[in-house]
Amino acid sequence: MDSESVKKDRDFEERTKLLFEQSVAALDGQTRSKLTQARYRALEELAERASPGWSRSWLPAGAVAAVALLSLMLWQGQMGPLTTSGFDVAAVTDLEILFGEEEFDMIEELEFYAWLEEQVELTSGEIVEDGIG
């Protein structure tokens, strides 16, 4: 690339950056106020996280303990009757959600994913008949 082209690129980059900065500076007071409120909401989250009582950091430990207990109960056959395949599919699905860090995002948007799943089922025509009617 020749130096003229490089210079033109640099000039262009500077102009676009300046335009962006000016558009940020021109944000109205109402928007800035809403952003401030949003920031404080985020900081509240930080305060909750730092509180000495119940902490999110205990969640993984709690999940592990629950899984250990569940495994023990399954092993000793103290749970209710298993499914025909000999495996409680719903419990395993719950465990997958508990274990995966990525799934925390999913839990936050569970309603959307449930709806999405419904759409997939509707479009693929694989709706399971419930036998009623």
Add this chain to the structure above:
Amino acid sequence: MALAVTLQAPMCLQREDGTLESRAEMEGFLREVETRAFRIAVISTRDAGEALDIVQDAMISLARRYADRSAEEWRPLFYRILKNRIRDWQRRRIVRGRVMSFFGGQEGEEYDPVAQAPGPTSENPLEALARSDAMDALEQALRELPKRQREAFMLRNFEGLDVADTATAMGCSDGSVKTHYSRAVHRLRDALGEHV
């Protein structure tokens, strides 16, 4: 027992100081990025309300999940979260649009130019208008770029992230960032010419 009390008190104070310090640090960081992040989200969504929700969500997520990381890591992490939130929003909008069109309705863009307009300033109205036109043209050209090029351009040029931080935010290699950014600059220059 008395010894234990005297030892514990300074530790509590120290802990409180640390919490306050990290809160102040996080607040400073969020204050610094919030308006720029909002503008980036508006460019991506064309909806100030949605952009505000996305930025708030990204800020909360950063505070919840990454407050323990060093402050130097926050910027690329924050922009990575923001990018993911914007993508999620875009995906949802596409799905909603499909469903609405299936039922014969319309997924309104509801772009309100009055709501998007900047607040009153003391500058020359003609200059402000020219600049606003130029920014509108730039935003439009950005929306027409492939997604990865747009992300690379906004993070590098608008937010001023270096190549490594942009790569972290985008979840790709340094080389990819350079390629996406270079292509974005050329395409924008071709599209906008001297308009910007």
